[in-house]
Amino acid sequence: MLLSLAILLCISPTVTAQTDLQAKCTGTDRLYSGTSCYVVVGTAKTHNEAKTSCNHYLGNSGHLVNIKSSAAQSAVRTLITNYPTTTVTYVWTCLELLNSSVATNVISNWGNYFRGGTLVAKPVYLPWYTTEPQLSATSNRVVYSKTSNYIHSVPSSSAYSYVCEYEEELKEPVVTDLEQKCVNLTSSFKTLFLNDICYVAHPETKNYNDAKASCNDLNGYVGYLAHIRAMNELWVAEALRSVANVPYMRLGIEQTDLSSTDAFNGWYLTTPTNQSILTTYLPWATSNPVTGQRTIAVTTGYPNSFAAVDSNTAYPFLCQYVATTTELRTQCSGADRLYTGASCIVVVESPMLTSKAKTLCNHYLGYAGHMAHIRNAVVQAAVRRLITVSMF
Numbered sequence: 001m002l003l004s005l006a007i008l009l010c011i012s013p014t015v016t017a018q019t020d021l022q023a024k025c026t027g028t029d030r031l032y033s034g035t036s037c038y039v040v041v042g043t044a045k046t047h048n049e050a051k052t053s054c055n056h057y058l059g060n061s062g063h064l065v066n067i068k069s070s071a072a073q074s075a076v077r078t079l080i081t082n083y084p085t086t087t088v089t090y091v092w093t094c095l096e097l098l099n100s101s102v103a104t105n106v107i108s109n110w111g112n113y114f115r116g117g118t119l120v121a122k123p124v125y126l127p128w129y130t131t132e133p134q135l136s137a138t139s140n141r142v143v144y145s146k147t148s149n150y151i152h153s154v155p156s157s158s159a160y161s162y163v164c165e166y167e168e169e170l171k172e173p174v175v176t177d178l179e180q181k182c183v184n185l186t187s188s189f190k191t192l193f194l195n196d197i198c199y200v201a202h203p204e205t206k207n208y209n210d211a212k213a214s215c216n217d218l219n220g221y222v223g224y225l226a227h228i229r230a231m232n233e234l235w236v237a238e239a240l241r242s243v244a245n246v247p248y249m250r251l252g253i254e255q256t257d258l259s260s261t262d263a264f265n266g267w268y269l270t271t272p273t274n275q276s277i278l279t280t281y282l283p284w285a286t287s288n289p290v291t292g293q294r295t296i297a298v299t300t301g302y303p304n305s306f307a308a309v310d311s312n313t314a315y316p317f318l319c320q321y322v323a324t325t326t327e328l329r330t331q332c333s334g335a336d337r338l339y340t341g342a343s344c345i346v347v348v349e350s351p352m353l354t355s356k357a358k359t360l361c362n363h364y365l366g367y368a369g370h371m372a373h374i375r376n377a378v379v380q381a382a383v384r385r386l387i388t389v390s391m392f
Contacts, residue, residue, distance in 0.1 A: 021168055024057055028084050033075035035168040038065060040079050042086040044159035047141040048242040050092045051113075052192050054164035055183055061170040061194070063114035064094035065163040067144060067151065069125050076163055080146050092162035093151060095123070095142035100302065104153060105135040110142070115170060118232045127151055156242075178323060181218045189217065190243045192236055198321040199226060201240040201249065205314035208295045211250050212272055215319035224271035225252030226318040229281050231303060237318055238302040248309060250317035253279060253296040263289040263308065267296070277370075282306055338386040343379075345372055347386050 025037035032038075037057075045053065047064075054062030067073050080088040094114045102109045110133065112123050129150035133139065139153040143160055154160075172179075182198030185191050190201040200217050215223030228234050228251055241249040252270055260266050268276035282289075285301045293308035297315055309315060332344035339345075348360070354371075361369030374380050 019168060021057070021060060021166060021171065025166075028082065031075055031079040034071060036072070036075075037166040038075055038079050039164045039166070040083050040088060040091065040161065041164065042083065042088055042161050044161055045092075046159055046242070047092055047156040048239045050160075050162040051094070052190065052239055052243055053162075054166075055193065057166055058179060058183060059172045059175040060166040061115065061172065062164045062166045064092050065144070065165045066094050066112050066114055066123075067125065067127065068112070068123065070127075073127055073144075073149070076144055077146055077149060079163065080161075086161075088161045089146050090143040090152075090154075090160045091146075092160050093142045093144055094165075095126075095151070097140050098122075100140065103135060104137065104139050105133050107133065113235060114165075176323070178218070178221060178321060181221070182321070185217060190240050192240060194236060195232075196323065199236055199240060200319045200321070201244045202317050202319065203244045203246060205316055206250075207314050208250065208254065208311040211315075211317040212252065212270070214317070215321070217319065218321050221321040221323075222273075223319045223321045225250060226320040227252050227269040227279075228298070229269070229279060234283060234298070234303060234305065237298045238305060240318060241298050241316075244316060246316045248297040248299050248307060248315045250295065250297045250309070250315045252320075253306075254311070255294040258294065261291055263291040263293075277373075284308075336386075338382055345379075345382055345386055 021037050022032050025032040029041075030037055030039040041050075041053070051064045054064060065072070065076055067076060076091065080091060094112050095110050096113045097104065098109050098111045107126060107128070108122065110123065110126065112120065114120065127150050129145070129148050129152050132151065133153040136153070138155040141154055141156040142151050143154050144151050176196065178196070178198055179193050182191055182193040182200075185200065188203055190203075192199045198218065200215070200223070202211075202214070206214060212225050215225060217223065226233075226237060228237050237249065237251065253267055254270050255266050256268050256270070256276060257266050264282075267279055267282060269279050270276045283304045283306050285299055285305050285307050288306060289308035293310055295309055295311045297307050297309045298305050298318070299307040332339040336348070337344055337346040348357070357371060361371060372379070372383055374383065
């Protein structure tokens, strides 16, 4: 009897608790496979419209489907085959061109843009149809075909159904107030919540000064014209510009020295209240910058899409919102950090090269971290006090 009991105990299957994502992933329009929930949307949209719409689940960072394996390929085919609402033959994937100046039929020029717009890695699984990808400047995005069971390159302006993917690995610890307000924002605005930042595209037109004072869409949050400082942020700006269907969209970047005749230098990230910060990320579009044009808008030509524009001309504009100062003050507690003024200063003990250190100031998602700026005596004293009392 004891032996039989021992054997039964050994062979009893392990019961794994259902995750929150699995619990949500039920219905004829969705399928849980591996560690992802796939959701098909029958409504046809352009690629940029589709990739800004994968926000079904608050707290799970969604993106257009990444067909990263034969298992994912099979899951997508099963999902759209069984979708009862409408016939779905093609669906958008997250594949995009890495460089628009390289021929579209170069397979190594395709990458998976997801996870907040960041290119995680070049894909290793690319189930192209035999005649794909096409050599055509307009065939710059990729769909999956249920009929062929392969992927095909098509123009981004075409309209197709799409599949969103939600990964267990990308689940956020909490659904913040900012995320909820961003997703629920209505009217004519186009919104995108990524990396704990809410981006809001305004299709109405304003000159630079009026636009800079108009980022007040979310109650309780101080907004400002978007600061684009890296490729992943430019990806966001380009997506929203395209969805808003406008040729130019203002950003929060200006040349503050009005007497300067150097069109290439002296550009600053600005807000209505905070100190301006010099920026060096300036992916100029063709024939830009233009001397005397003191502000920047994003335009066509991604990933080289910064255009210098006149401050007084009215253009659509892009706002961004981050967590409030109260939240930052609350998070800024511990022996390795100090809140002073409106900033949280964090000391990191591990020695490293400057090039690596400046990429690691991401302690608080939703805040644009950077290496400390000793811009006045108050900050100087705060830094000295922090490193004196910390682990050094």
